[in-house]
Amino acid sequence: MTERSRLVVLAGPTAVGKGTVAADVRARHPEVWISVSATTRPARPGEVDGVHYHFVSDDQFTEMVETGQFLEWATVHKAARYGTPRQPVDEALAAGRPAMLEIDLQGARQVRETMPEALFVFLKPPSWDELVRRLVGRGTESAEERERRLDTAQVELAAEKEFxxxxxxxxxxxAAEELVALMMLNCEQPPSTDL
Incomplete structure (x- = not known):
């Protein structure tokens, strides 16, 4: 029988590179299962439905919330809603695969309530200036959206001690290799005590 693996939850402030690190893990470590979140925000250029996110309408998202289909969900940056579908997570863990969620701080706190045995990993920028540079360099948000995200990021950085x-x-x-090393360490079976 396969032993359930331990879920790894990756979170951190906006623009720290959570999605980029997760994409690097996905590309180099196919043995790692990474959850695909649902979101009500529109796709950014190059994002593919079902690969980067499941892009759903507000009504679809509400129905998923009401029917208990999410492990966690939240409204992020006072705008779009994001959530982690529960069933694929349960299936990956039951199969014993190294499994990871790449989510925001609110979501990580919800997962801690329901799955406190998970390993919570905080992804931190080298500096505040670097975080600002990355967010501005993305060029995917308006000036107003960038300001809102930077305000949120200051609060999110203060949560590092929760991880x-x-x-x-x-x-x-x-960063991706360090994360995978942690995952593999946390998926190893305990040594046998049989002689």
């Missing part, structure tokens, strides 16, 4: 481990995202591949 089990911190990884500083100096460079995407290095």
């Amino acid at each position: 089990d481990v911190t990884i500083v995202n100096h460079e995407v591949h290095a």
